[in-house]
Amino acid sequence: KNEVEQSPQNLTAQEGEFITINCSYSVGISALHWLQQHPGGGIVSLFMLSSGKKKHGRLIATINIQEKHSSLHITASHPRDSAVYICAVIPIQGAQKLVFGQGTRLTINP
């Protein structure tokens, strides 16, 4: 079983819809990253969270450390949001190494 599980693995939605991607993990962590990867592109860090909630434009990330769960929300989704979204955790014991989820492939249709 992976230490980091994302759901759904694939998500297709219409432009304008509210999107939620979930991440559950099984180890104690010091922080969690949400990453974005466009097709054929590099990986960009969207958020780093250790508690609570962060907002950047139409993107919102929340984390519940006690429940070992994080969500990434996209409001008013747009086709340019189409990408793979990856959750990565920093285990408390892990010598600074990120542990990645499998990614969620998001497609927003116009």
Next chain:
Amino acid sequence: DAGITQSPRHKVTETGTPVTLRCHQTENHRYMYWYRQDPGHGLRLIHYSYGVKDTDKGEVSDGYSVSRSKTEDFLLTLESATSSQTSVYFCAISESGERGGVVTEAFFGQGTRLTVV
């Protein structure tokens, strides 16, 4: 954008040949990592470095070696490339924050697409 560059961006090589990928950073970050990304496997850690000349193995280190002689450069070498090493390779850098052991930021390179024929 963070100052991290990978070279080359694309490479095709023959089975059995040695290959070296370079990761260069201008952020003076302590930690550097090499990952490979494959369909169905996500990102997997090959090797990482926590300082000059300090490196350790990740989960898929067989067939790979690394070197870090300067803070800014982290080299990944495939001693004798095999078709199973066809992949996209990403370098990443990170730094600890005020709490010492906590990584507070992480940046990724653009990736190197390696094809072994």
